[in-house]
Amino acid sequence: MDALTGRRILVVEDESLVAMLIETILEDLGCIPVGPAATVPEALSLIEGDTAIEAALLDVNVAGQQVFPVAEALAARGVPIVFSTGYGEAGLEDQWRGRPTLQKPFTEAAVEQAIRQALGA
């Protein structure tokens, strides 16, 4: 059994087609997608109600809002984070630089690598 099997990954992404793609990739990897959340408040309430989230894949810009409050809530719980963005790493706030970041559009291999890096698996 792979180290990714059964891991619960939160997905925050406002475009459903992209969210569906991520879910499909995660399912192929054996992970269990949580969400997806399409807004920052939705993501925050998902985190509140689910203590078993093991990692998160966050779109930097969700429904016109920056995702960083979600990142802070996750970081406070020690949950590893992967960012996804169309802006590249320049779209990240300084404190989040160096975290695994997926550049849109991304390949299945890139998602797998970023998730493994975040989970240390």
Added chain:
Amino acid sequence: MDDLVKADDRAVDLATAFDASPNPYMLLTPELRYAGMNQAYLDVTRRRREDLMGRHVMEAFDANGDTTNADLLRHSFEKVLATGETDRIAILHYAIPLPDDAGALRYVDKYWSCTHTPVRDDGGRLRFILQHTTDITELHALRSQAGRGRADEGQAVDALLGGRVMRQAEDIQEKNRQLETERTRLFELFLQAPGFIAVLSGPDHVFELTNAAYATVIGRTGVEGRTLRDALPDLAGQGFYELLDNVYQTGEPYEGKNQKIRLQRTPDGPLEDLFLNFIYQPIRDGAGKIAGIFVQGHDVTETVLAAERQKLMIDELNHRVKNTLATVQSIAMQTARHHPDPKGFAEAFQSRLMSLSHTHDLLTRSHWEGADLRAVLQHETDARGGPTRIVPNGPPVALDPAQVLSLGMVFHELATNAGKYGALSTPDGRVFVDWSVADQRAPRLHLTWRESGGPPAQPPQKHGFGSRLIERNVRHDLAGEIELHYGPEGFRADISMPLRRGE
């Protein structure tokens, strides 16, 4: 000088100053009779005031037999009377009696340069002619030596030299006039220059001069004579005082590029952000010491803001392009999963790609401000027979770009399913799309997609990409609800969604 002395003290002061001047002056009436003279004139001519007052000048003028010079003088006076303009005699040869060592009077050759100026009363009438005399004997002697031995020595030389002196004097005068004109012109250019200009004086930066553009930038006038800190207190804490202090102390010019400045440009108004390109250039006095600072620059606020807007737009464009590519990637991948055969994949993939492209066209037309629901529906269903087969019925509903993209995909998937399995798979089947908007304070769209005249609808055995796409778009992207009904009369979808999300 008593004739000049009027009732007021100013005239008395003037007369005293006149009398004290080392330059000989005398005043003639229009009849060319002496009306006054100063002490220097009396000293040079060795006359007494009471002997000259009231006498005709040509009668008192002792030409010592030299009628040429007497004629020159008379001619000059007459010219002043006739033209009312100042006349000059460059060189006048006039011998005056001086006592020799033994005390006897001897005539000594003297050369003079005379200016005859008309003096008018308040009504503009010529009241006096003022004669101002300069002793140029030594100058003349030098010039005569230079021309000695030449045939044309004498009066011709005098005339020539006199002419040259006059020409030089006139040249200098003309140059001064040109310089003055140039100075005035530069000053006017300075005041009207499109860039802002200010001249600051001294270590406290006192405004000496500002132009109209400067007044526009700072939003106030009348700063002349005030210090920078007093006139522009709103600059405190922005570093400009310190920059100017530094330029004044070190003599190093300072150049600011796209520098932000906050100014209160209307009384009691808010602080406004401007961006300026400018230079602080030290002004040095004749001795090389720094006397002030020349401030010159341009308001580049519009340019800087336009550049910022452009950067934002490029970032946004990049974001959208990357997101669209991710969307296309997702469509490709998921379509491939449900169409193992290449032909079926190509067909379904192209159809979805074209749908996305049509929605983009619609949004481009409105500069990405949004579109009306009916237009979106029509755009996505035209390929399936248009409004005769898919019948729209509802009020105008303005949708934002994200809603347009999502509903566009939903309509495309619904129409595709209807064409493959539903009402549009038969020649007579039709789809009725009815919608309404409820609750104007938090408006909600209710839309029904009802198929009629086709085969009975069966729930799908396998949850396909199309139906997942529809459900996801409505619930996830549009924050709405969707119910799908399958029955003998055909397929029906009920969609309900908020129109103003996040408000």
